[in-house]
Amino acid sequence: MELRRYLINRTIQIIITFFFIMTLLFILFRIAPGDPSSMIIDPHMTPEDVALIRQQFGLDQPIYVQYLVYIKNFFKGDFGISFYYGEPVLNVIKSVLPNTLLLFTSATILSALAGISWGKFAAWKKGSVSDVALTLTGLIAHTLFLPWFALIMIWIFSYKLELFPLNGMVSPEIWLDPECGFWAKSLDVLHHLFLPLLVLFIIHFGGFLLVMRSSMLEVVKEDFILTARAKGLTDREIRNHHAAPNAALPVITNVGLSLAFSINGGALTETVFSWPGLGRELVNAVSQFDYPLAQMSFLIISALVLASNLVVDVLYAYLDPRIRY
Numbered sequence: 001m002e003l004r005r006y007l008i009n010r011t012i013q014i015i016i017t018f019f020f021i022m023t024l025l026f027i028l029f030r031i032a033p034g035d036p037s038s039m040i041i042d043p044h045m046t047p048e049d050v051a052l053i054r055q056q057f058g059l060d061q062p063i064y065v066q067y068l069v070y071i072k073n074f075f076k077g078d079f080g081i082s083f084y085y086g087e088p089v090l091n092v093i094k095s096v097l098p099n100t101l102l103l104f105t106s107a108t109i110l111s112a113l114a115g116i117s118w119g120k121f122a123a124w125k126k127g128s129v130s131d132v133a134l135t136l137t138g139l140i141a142h143t144l145f146l147p148w149f150a151l152i153m154i155w156i157f158s159y160k161l162e163l164f165p166l167n168g169m170v171s172p173e174i175w176l177d178p179e180c181g182f183w184a185k186s187l188d189v190l191h192h193l194f195l196p197l198l199v200l201f202i203i204h205f206g207g208f209l210l211v212m213r214s215s216m217l218e219v220v221k222e223d224f225i226l227t228a229r230a231k232g233l234t235d236r237e238i239r240n241h242h243a244a245p246n247a248a249l250p251v252i253t254n255v256g257l258s259l260a261f262s263i264n265g266g267a268l269t270e271t272v273f274s275w276p277g278l279g280r281e282l283v284n285a286v287s288q289f290d291y292p293l294a295q296m297s298f299l300i301i302s303a304l305v306l307a308s309n310l311v312v313d314v315l316y317a318y319l320d321p322r323i324r325y
Helices: 002-031 047-056 063-075 089-124 129-143 146-160 182-219 223-230 235-247 249-264 267-272 278-287 291-319
Strands: none
Touching: 002 063, 002 291, 089 129, 089 182, 089 235, 089 249, 089 267, 089 278, 089 291, 129 182, 146 182, 146 267, 182 235, 182 249, 182 267, 223 235, 235 249, 249 291, 267 278, 278 291
């Protein structure tokens, strides 16, 4: 019953917060310098044509009228027409969202699994050569500047060694060839995916490793670890079945938030690798004053961050019986 009440209260809070974010995004984009109509209107158009275009996109209305229309359309499932693409925003997002999920969700899950595994091992072997090596590796990986590191990796593996494509997600010659089947196209996507996935894995696993190691060092001091040793359990059983599950709680928070924020596609990563995802579209939308596309992209990110916080809180109660709501 307490958990149900907590979920109801948190859901109400999330709805209010989400509505506030919607309003804030609307205001920020309207007060930002620049006019979206400048990206649509041809300098040779007549004033009548310009006025008609502004009317079609609702840009001739007062701000408060645009806001009311924006809220009404949102709850109707109408997220507007992209100024840049000239098609529904939902269609644009549907075309790029799977690409972002493929790259960033895979990278987050793999780096989290590696970070948790190596972090608990490093903490268990505190002070050893293995601990020092893993901790140093994690620190270096965690402090790498992503654009610089990505460009270095592209220069080495794509330009010099020619092992991977320089950019993009697919090879046009393969996808336009009617004789190429499903497996050939899938291998082509994996070939393009490997290098950006490797870069993101190296960048992210260090943070998970350091958090897991720090949390694990605190847990091994607890009384229940001494009790487990007194029962005659092996080090492996104590580490994997008693210490690690409790130490993993802070890491779960990081994983949940990382998965939520990964939906924005990491604008820098997608730009460097020319990966056709939501992050790159978000950058283009902002630079092109494409209000509807930019707003919807930010709203998706916000919704996932809010939802991930709720999921993490519930998981805390499930993984740690001491936590009650």
